[in-house]
Amino acid sequence: MSAADPTANLPLAGALPEGGEGYRSGSMWRLILAVFFENRLAIVGLGIILFMVLFSFVGPFIYRTQQVFNNPNIAHLAPSLAHPLGTDQVGYDNLGRLMLGGQSSLEVGFAAAIIAVLVGVIWGAVSGLAGGIIDTVMMRIVDAMLAIPFLVALILLGAIFTTSTLELIVVIGLVAWLVPARLVRGETLSLRVREYVQAVRVMGGSTRRVLFRHIIPNTVGVIVVNATFQVADAIIAVATLSFLGIGVPPPATNWGGELSNGLSYIYAGYWWLIYPAGLAIVLTVVAFNFVGDALRDALEVRLQRR
């Protein structure tokens, strides 16, 4: 949340120990990773993410369930040995459903984050590098779009566009690219006056080379941190849209859809349709936030080692 610090690309300065205990000298990334893995929450977060990925994508091969044809005869069964998390309103096994929903939630989360970051990085870097009137116009566009709150924009686009998972991904990505664009532009402004960029220019390097070989690689720290939070935000966004009934229609499913579906039975006491999906969302988002925070701490130097 703190402002992008231009020194964030020089982790050596702060990551170096002040007293006694030392890191072995190594590359910049080794040091960042060393700081990152010192953070216990980050390891917990990584563990949860890994678990969720395995659960969703490998789980269905181990725990095989019928998720294509429904069977109303076994609808709303309470958890038992045959169905560890019970069954939903059309007789799908809830644990298997949770795996399927996880695939979709994670896919949308990652894909939307990738789109948002790609668009944002290019927009921000071009804007910052171009400067002048181009920069002003590009950034005012970002400002204007940022004035429309995230969810408000999502509801507007979602209500009209989302009929498939792919559209959902594009919609979220196209609303979420604004923040990375701003961050990267800020970084670019401080990077473009560095000596090595001037050196490339003097040696006759093209603008494209400066952009793709020097500016963008140097903003990777900021980008990675932001992308982590983007995944978390996208998972929440998907869930919220599903709750509002403007998510992906059935038979496609995701954690948000399962959760909001379970909420219809809140007064019937079918808790197994609510808590597992809710827990899956919260755990995954918490995990991404843990990792994002730890990455930011590892890249940001000022708070380290004090």
Add this chain to the structure above:
Amino acid sequence: MIGYMIRRVGQAIVVLIGVTIITFILLHLLPGSPVRAILGTRASPSTIKQLNAELGFNKPLYVQYGLWVWNLAHFNLGFSYKLNQPVTALIGQRLPKTLFLVGSSLILAVIIAVPLGIWSAVHRNRADDYVLTGLSFIFYSMPTFLLGILLIILFNQTLNWLPFEAPQNQTYPWTDLNGMVLPVMTLTAVTVALFSRYMRSSMLEQMIQDYVRTARAKGVSNQAILMIHVLRNALIPVITLVGLSIGGIVSGAVVTEDVFNYPGMGLLYYNAAVSDDFPTLLGFVVVVALATVIGNLVADILYAVADPRIRYV
């Protein structure tokens, strides 16, 4: 200072114009035309053409935009054919309710989050900090609607203390405070999670500054350093945060109003979105964008007042 403010206000106006252009273009590029939305799916092409001409939708886009902005300048946001009312009236009825929800949550959130953030920062990396930070992570990571539902399950279903719904028919929601407890609690909790994390890192950032070392060297007590020197400086970024988080809180309010069926602007917007009520959508987006831009503007100006160093940037 005056120069800075003028420049900043000019920038805000440019942004607002940008918002109206973007929203307008967006709504007109989307599938499902406004006339189709009024007449329904079985309208004949000739009827559609006629109503298009009557409502001016056959004019070039820039003429339509000009007309719309002209009306906007006269506080005329158009007419909702779905609800058969002027959009200004619709928003006028609901604005106080949303302001009440958002305002009380925001004030409560600041009152709760600042002490929590200080406590966390002072007790950094001790058990209570871990508990507080962990809780704020959980609330921050929880979709707003899930939090609302969990509160309903706890306080309505299990304990039976509070109604599951926000006040429905009263013009003034503060006449039924019982019903407002859960919606306000939901929105406050989400906001506190954000603010307290921010307050904690802001405090930590100030606690390592040189002036703290100087004060300590002079023999100022820890309490005084914290409350007089650190807190004042740590609060400055929080001013900005409150201004910048208007958009996020409006997002939260939209969901909260949906969960508790609270007839404010958020519910109006949601219903407009699912029923293709274009004038209402447009009106809401403009009002919210205005609020966001003003929030940012006030935050920036207050920031400049509180911290003279940034004026000349």
